Amino acid sequence: MSTNSQQVEPTKVKVQLLLTGGHQYTVYLNPDDPVLHSLLTTVVARAYKQEAASQGLFQVPVNEGHSALCFASDHLVGLITEPPLWIQQPENVPPVANDILNSTYVQIDNFFSPSEHERLIKYVLANKSKFVSTSTSTNDKNYRRSMVLYSFPEFSELIVNKVQQIMPDVMSKLGMTPFTVGQIESQLTAHNDGNYYKIHNDNGSSDTATRELTYVYYFNKEAKRFSGGELLIYDSKVENNFYVKAESFKTIEPRNNSIVFFFSRYMHEVLPVKCPSKAFPDSRFTINGWVRRAAS
Numbered sequence: 001m002s003t004n005s006q007q008v009e010p011t012k013v014k015v016q017l018l019l020t021g022g023h024q025y026t027v028y029l030n031p032d033d034p035v036l037h038s039l040l041t042t043v044v045a046r047a048y049k050q051e052a053a054s055q056g057l058f059q060v061p062v063n064e065g066h067s068a069l070c071f072a073s074d075h076l077v078g079l080i081t082e083p084p085l086w087i088q089q090p091e092n093v094p095p096v097a098n099d100i101l102n103s104t105y106v107q108i109d110n111f112f113s114p115s116e117h118e119r120l121i122k123y124v125l126a127n128k129s130k131f132v133s134t135s136t137s138t139n140d141k142n143y144r145r146s147m148v149l150y151s152f153p154e155f156s157e158l159i160v161n162k163v164q165q166i167m168p169d170v171m172s173k174l175g176m177t178p179f180t181v182g183q184i185e186s187q188l189t190a191h192n193d194g195n196y197y198k199i200h201n202d203n204g205s206s207d208t209a210t211r212e213l214t215y216v217y218y219f220n221k222e223a224k225r226f227s228g229g230e231l232l233i234y235d236s237k238v239e240n241n242f243y244v245k246a247e248s249f250k251t252i253e254p255r256n257n258s259i260v261f262f263f264s265r266y267m268h269e270v271l272p273v274k275c276p277s278k279a280f281p282d283s284r285f286t287i288n289g290w291v292r293r294a295a296s
């Protein structure tokens with residue numbers, strides 16, 4: 001199994017926490033760590049006497065995740081960040097160019113063995129009639145066009161176990177603080193000619209909020225008879241204390257027998273597929289799903 005990853009070790013931000021009573025602690029956080037975002041918004045909220053964005057307790061992993069630093073949010077006086085993170089203030093200071101938070105992902109080639117891959121291709125071709133058209137939570141017909149198979153026990157168990165096994169490695173490659181894995185969901189999709197999935201994230205509703213990571217395993221029959229269908233993962237930026245999509249993105253090739261992992265909160269899209277034959281066996285197939293954080 002070979003690993004091809006891009007920017008998987010984001011440079012950590014050194015954050016000195018200045019607490020009431022003159023206490024001071026230094027922690028290292030990823031630029032896109034939600035804790036960092038909460039710390040910044042709490043300082044802003046206190047400065048403008050707004051209701052603090054993160055009321056209650058802060059829990060920051062220290063000592064490489066072996067210890068936790070806990071303090072009440074109203075004890076936070078200020079932050080010293082290195083490199084400097086300038087907080088956009090309510091007067092609407094225009095964002096500076098280095099506000100972009102780079103998205104990270106991991107793509108692993110040769111995920112299934114050749115015989116598993118061959119069995120999988122045979123399986124989807126035999127089960128073509130069980131695929132149904134996809135829909136989205138908003139029921140907007142133009143948002144997503146593809147086919148999906150929701151029940152495929154022969155392979156969902158195989159992929160869920162394999163994903164579970166490599167989780168520690170993936171989490172470390174993504175530079176994330178490890179979390180306790182809960183449910184791992186899976187579905188099997190087919191994108192044929194003209195199919196796509198417009199910009200969305202995978203954890204934006206109350207029933208999807210515990211999804212931490214999205215995985216997409218790509219497979220197709222050789223020789224490949226489609227083009228397009230790249231996955232674009234957008235970078236982010238902080239605007240008025242909110243994460244929003246940046247214009248820049250990473251492009252992931254749906255390489256046969258590879259699997260990609262990224263944060264479910266990232267905005268992403270599937271570009272239109274061109275499949276001149278329009279034949280089902282020539283589709284861009286995936287098994288994809290989500291790794292949920294266990295309820296605490």
Ligand SMILES: O=C(O)CCC(=O)C(=O)O
Pocket residue numbers: 197202216230231268269270286288
């Ligand atoms: O097929 C892909 O590359 C991604 C699919 C996706 O974003 C989803 O199903 O939520």
Ligand SMILES: [Fe+2]
Pocket residue numbers: 200201202214268
């Ligand atoms: Fe998605």
